[in-house]
Amino acid sequence: MIEEPVKPMKKKDQISFDEEVALKLQVEFDEEERLTREKSKKEKEANIALIETWDDIQAKIYVDYQLAERLQAREQEELSIEEKATLFQQLLEKRRKHFAS
Secondary structure (H helix, E strand, C coil): CCCCCCCCCCHHHHHHHHHHHHHHHHHHHHHHHHHHHHHHHHHHHHHHHHHHHHHHHHHHHHHHHHHHHHHHHHHHHHHHHHHHHHHHHHHHHHHHHHHHC
16 A cells, blocks of 8 residues: 655645634634533522522521410410419418408
8 A cells, every 4th residue: 555645735725724623613612611601600590599498498497486485485474374373362362261260
C-alpha cells in the first residue's frame, strides 16, 4: 500500500476550517452554559420550595405550641377554680359547725 503524502492546507482553507471548528466549539460551550443555567435555576427553585415547606412546618409547630400552652393554662385555671371551690365549701362547713355549736 502506498500512502499519499498529506498536503498542507492553503491559508484560506485553514482559516475557514478554524472558523468552523471555533463555531462548533462555541455552540457546544453555549449549550453547556445553558444546561448549567437551567440546572442552577431548578436547584434554586427546589431550595426555595424546601425553605417554604420548612417555614410552613415551623409555623405549624409554633401554632401547636401556642395551643398547648393555652390549653395547659386553661387546665391549671380550672384546677385552681376547683381548689377554690373546695376550700370555700370547707370554710362554709366550718362556719356552719361553728354557728351550730
